[in-house]
Amino acid sequence: MADQELREYGRSIAEWLKALPSNSPRYIQERFPITRWLPKYSRSWATKDIVAGITVGLIVVPQGMSYAKVADLPVQHGLYSAYIGAIFYCFMGTSKDLTIGPTAVISLITGELVAQLTHLYSPAQVAGISCLAVGALTMILGVLQLGIILDFFPSTVLVGYTTGAAATIVISQIPKWIGVSGVNTREPAYFVLVNTIKALPTLSWLDLIFGLGSLLGLVGIGTIVDRLGRGRFSIQLIKISRFFIITVLATALSYLVNMNAPVDSDGNIIPRISILKTVPSGLPMPQSPPVSWSILREAAPKLLAIALATILEHIAIGKAFARKNRYQIEGNQELLTLGLANVTASFFGAYTATGSFSRSAVNFQCGVKTPLAGLVTGALVLLALQMLTPLFFYIPDAALSAVIMVAVSSLISMPEVFHEFFKINLWDFLSSQVALWMTLFFSVEAGIASGVGFSLLVLLFRVARPQLHVLQPLRTRPDIFITSYNSSHRSTNIILDTVSPPPGILVFRMEEAATFPNMETFKAWAQDEVYRYTRFGGMVKTAQDRLWSDDLELHIQRLRMQQQHQHRQQLSKHQGQQQQQQEQQRWRQKTNQHNRDRLSLLPSKTTPPPSPLEDKDLPYLRAVILDCSAMNNIDITGLQGLRDLKENLKDYAGVRDDPNVFFELHFVAVQDKVLPTLERSGLTIPIRSPAAKAKLQHVQIARRSSSSSNSSDSSGSYFHSDDDICQYSSSRSSNYGDHRKSASMGSPKAIGSVPPLNSLVHLTIRDAIDAVLNHAEAWRHEVGEDLG
Structure with missing residues (x-):
């Protein structure tokens, strides 16, 4: 089907290019959503947009400078990223809440890239290279509408590596927060902790006081407001x-502490605490980043990690706020916007920007109405760059470290989150842990790559080992087929009363596409199930005629022993549940007589199906029905696998030794994408001669006539033959035939209606079973002898 999908994709691109001139106005509106919402902008929205923009601006100024320190860049580069991203998103963004700018995780990876390329370029140049490369890649994904790639990155991996990155950032800020010098904060987190402890003799008490005071102030304000100001926006x-x-407070105190600080021979102040010092004012001149193929090859792993983190954070945050506010964001447009913003910002000294969760949450709390708030935020950052940079001189590094630690702490998921992953799905929990610990002990890109790689391996394993079921009808609802009592894949403790299909007919279902990773597994499983429930119909070979590797008889014996063991376990469990049910009935009869019939899902008389071991107790194989309702695709390997399976089952049924033996493979609920492939393969056409087709029509008419005149006979005995399928009457009529009779006597759309006899594809399993019985009887008439 891939070639058809590629042709459809190419056809859609050609149609899009052909209609481009006439669709240009609509295309402009789609690319610049501001042209849609600005004409209907209400004055009542302006107040909340302005308040939100100013509030976010007051946050992003200290945060931008702090995150630039995490990226090992001069602090002004964080402000460059903040204003360009905010303004750009106002014109092209599709979320009213989202605000883009520097973030903690992106700053961390950028800092690692700066450290890697410091021998070749300056930090500002490295920032420009990463911003341009990441922006170009993101923009290409948006233009080609390849946002589907993001579906391969599970949210658990995002939670894991985000938590690991946030913890790494917090640990890396500890040395500056307490005033310890000589610690390389680019090493793994555990090295940073060990080296910080070793460097404690160099601790600066003034820096420690500023750091602790700032941290306590940030946490204290948050705690007090949460307790006293709940529901009051002004507080x-x-x-x-x-x-x-x-x-502001820390800067004012720093100014007082350093007011009379000594100066060096050049007249520069020697501060008593670690401070930012001079921050250039104004905007830099546009400059092209020094991109080359050699630098891209060397930095490829880090650049890819930045790109993935940028896209994942942005889309995840945008979707989260869209769900909360009940509107939609357009993923490919968001990628295009993010890419263009970063490409443009790379020429103005910025580093990679993406959606910020904390600042977007502030936007939401302020009741923002439109993306216009981003324009206000960008203007405020520009104002700070033009007029307030002299005031940044005395900002303490310890205070900025405290700001970073508190800001990123919201990204750290608590143990309860991972415990929830564990309870829901073990594999998702493991993927989050792989991403978390790889990020902590190695790097963010290692965490992303290992987490995603682990998740993809799990996905491939699930595809290669799909859920496989033997289906049987319910006793009380023979039109409903469920996983059989003895199936090893039952995922529930509820035992429902099922009966066996007609002898020699097995119903299978594979809950996955029939493709190359899983077809061999399905073939082996299906053949084993056939060995369990039916007996060999061909001629038994002598010891001299057997191949040296032929151990089929021993294999079948082991399978049936396993089946008997499982049957005994199920029977013991079933009896225990029946005893518990009887105790509940006695208790309920004493306390609530009128509810005694609602005790349990178990029928009062449930007899588990037998699990015979001897060939004489098993029917011959006559048909396999494959439920394809969950099979949404089939490739060449899957098609060949079905052909091979059919031939193997025909041999087991005895067709090779006696061509007059009846066997068919039927398909049920085949999806539209799969049906043409099956039809072209010839698997859906019964093996019949033209004369036999006429006989089939005659038999169908005769069965309809006999069904209308004598329904009990038609439901109780389908054939008169020595074969098991022909003797399907008295012993199982109460289980299956009686319900078939009652169904066929109902509405015109009765489940027991006779299906067409010229196809092996059916809508329901009951139709398929009826078709098998019709074909088998016609086959018997055609060959003129019994099936057995």
Whole structure:
């Protein structure tokens, strides 16, 4: 089907190019959503947009400078990223809440890239290279509408590596937070902790006081506001603006501490605590990043990690707020916007920007109405760059470290989150743990790559080892087929009363596409199930005629022994449940007589199906029905596998030794994408001569006539032959035939209606069983002798 999908994709591109001139106005509106919502902008929205924009601006100024320190860049580069991203998103973004700019995780990976390329380029140049490369890749994905790639990155991996990255950032800020010098914060987190402890003799008490005071102030404001200002937005604004408030207070105290600090021979101040010092004012001149193929090859792993983190964070945050506010974002348009913003920003000294969860949450809390708030935020950052940079001189590094630690702490998922993953799905829990610990002990790109790689391996394993079921009808609802009592794949403790299909007929279902990773597994499983439930119909070979590797008889014996063991376990469990049911009945009869019939899902008389071991107790194989309702695709390997399976089952049924033996493979609920492939393969056409087709028509008419005149006979005995399938009457009529009779006597759409006899594809399993019985009887008439 891949060639058809590629042709459809190419046809859609050609049609899009052909209609481009006439669709240009609509295309412009789609690419610039501001042209749709700005004409209907309401004045009542302006107040909330302005308040949100100013509030986010007050947060992003200290955060941008702090994150630039994480990236080992001069602090002004964080502000460059903040204003360009915010303004750009106003014109092209599709989320009212999302605001883009520097973030913690991106800053961490950028810092690792800066450390890697510091021998070749300056930090600013490395930032420009990464911003341009990541922006170009993101933009290409948006233009080609390849946002589907993001579906291969599970949310558990995002939670894992985000938690690991946030913990790494917090640990890396500890040395500056307490005033310890000489620690390489680019090493793995555990090295940073060990080296920080070793360097404690160099601790600066003034830096420690500023760091602890800033941290306590940030946490204290948040705690007090949460307790006293719940539901009151005016008080919540204090918490929202706490980063700005603490930074201003710390800067003022730093100025007082360093007011009379000594100066060196050049007249530069020798501060008593670690401070930012001079921050250039204004905007840099546009400059092209020094990109080359050699540098891209060397930095490819880090650049790919930045790109993945950028896209995943942005889309995840956008979708989260869209769900909360009940609107939709357009994923490919978001990628295009993010890519263009970063490509443009790379020429103005910025580093990679993406959606920020904390600042987007502030936007939401302020009741933002449109993306226009981003324009206000960008203007405020520009104002700070033009007029306030002299005031940044005395900002303490310890205070900025405290701002970073508190800001990224919201990205750390608590143990309860991972415990929830564990309870829901073990594999998802393991993928989150792989991403978490690989990020902590190695790097963010290692965490992303290992987490995603592990998840893809699990996905491939699930495809290669799909859920496989033997289906049987319910006793009380013979039109409903469920996983059989003895199936090893039952995922529930509820035992429902099922009966066996007609002798020699088995019903299978594979809950996956029939493709090359799983076809061999399905073939082996299907043949084993046939060995369990039916006996060999061909001629038994002598010891001299057997191949040296022929151990089929021993294999079948082991399978049936396993089946008997499972049957005994199920029977013991079933009896225990029946005893518990009887105790509940006695108790319920004493306390609530009118509810005694609602005790359990178990029928009052449930007899588990037998599990025979001897060939004489088993029927011959006459048909296999494959339920294809969950099979949404089939490839060449899958098709060949079905052919091979059919031939192997025909041999087991005895067709090779006696061509007059009847066997068929039927298909049920085949999906539209799979049906043409099956039809072209010839698997859906019964093996019949033209004369036999006429006989089939005659038999069908005769069966309809006999069904209308004598329904009990038609339901109780399908054939008169020595074969098991022909003797399907008295012993199982109460289990299956009686319900077939009652169904066929119902509405015109009765389940027991006779299906067409010229196809092996059916809508329901009951139709397929009826078709098998019709074909078998016609076959018997055709060959003129019994089937057995």
